[in-house]
Amino acid sequence: MIIDDKALNAATKKNGFFVIKAVTSNVGWSGSVKNLWIEILKTLDNKSDYKIYEYKQIKVYIHKSLIIDEANLSIYEKSKFPFLGSTFGVKGVTL
Numbered sequence: 001m002i003i004d005d006k007a008l009n010a011a012t013k014k015n016g017f018f019v020i021k022a023v024t025s026n027v028g029w030s031g032s033v034k035n036l037w038i039e040i041l042k043t044l045d046n047k048s049d050y051k052i053y054e055y056k057q058i059k060v061y062i063h064k065s066l067i068i069d070e071a072n073l074s075i076y077e078k079s080k081f082p083f084l085g086s087t088f089g090v091k092g093v094t095l
Contacts, residue, residue, distance in 0.1 A: 001055050001074065001075075002055065002075075003060070003074070003076075004074070004075070004077060006076070006086070007075050007076055008056060008058060010040060010085075010086050010088075012058065014040050014042070015042065016040040016042045017040065017041060017044075017061065018038060018059070018060040018061065018088070019037075019040075019044060019050070020036060020037070020061070020062045020063065020066065020093055021036075021062075021066070022034050022035070022036060022065060022095055023037040036066075036090060036093060036095065038087075038088040038090050039088070040088075044061060049063060050062060060075065066095065067093070067094045067095070069093070070092070071092070072091055072092035073090075073091070073092035073093065074092060075089070076088065076089050076091075077089075
């Protein structure tokens with residue numbers, strides 16, 4: 001597992017950890033779409049629902065329902081917006 005420097009710094013500044021899970025969004029009248037959701041949190045309920053990884057003292061919780069390719073697992077900062085903060089991406093995790 002690798003976490004790029006920008007993402008690592010963001011988690012360190014917030015004194016938090018990464019959580020990766022699937023979220024469902026309603027689309028139109030008849031459907032829904034599942035997407036990966038990556039965020040930095042300080043607390044997490046239901047930790048037993050997650051696999052736990054650690055990189056340079058930053059924990060990463062990945063929901064057990066997701067498919068994980070541990071050999072290619074990486075977290076990176078996609079973009080940073082004023083007032084909104086950073087958005088993150090992940091490689092090696094699929095729905």
